[in-house]
Amino acid sequence: MAGPIYQLYMGRATEAWYQISEEEQKSLLAKVRDALEKVGGKTVIQCNTAWSSEQWHWFGIEEFPDIEAVQKLSEGHMELDWYRYFEGVRMLGTKWEPS
Numbered sequence: 001m002a003g004p005i006y007q008l009y010m011g012r013a014t015e016a017w018y019q020i021s022e023e024e025q026k027s028l029l030a031k032v033r034d035a036l037e038k039v040g041g042k043t044v045i046q047c048n049t050a051w052s053s054e055q056w057h058w059f060g061i062e063e064f065p066d067i068e069a070v071q072k073l074s075e076g077h078m079e080l081d082w083y084r085y086f087e088g089v090r091m092l093g094t095k096w097e098p099s
């Protein structure tokens with residue numbers, strides 16, 4: 001599969017997120033941003049949906065150079081215990097230009 005991989009994600013914080021200090025929250029978010037950059041990924045957009053959805057509080061799109069970068073980021077999330085603090089859904093895709 002050639003070309004960039006795009007990841008759509010929708011998420012919300014778990015109760016564990018609200019139990020850690022604001023400093024710990026900022027530190028974890030910084031580590032996740034660093035992990036994204038380290039694998040060559042970038043954020044295309046992040047959107048607040050808390051005002052329009054009770055299920056998902058935000059969504060975003062990230063761009064990765066290849067599937068291996070997506071897999072490496074997922075490993076980084078697991079090392080940071082990310083899934084303890086957030087739950088969500090993801091969808092991967094490639095750019096589509098209908099003919």
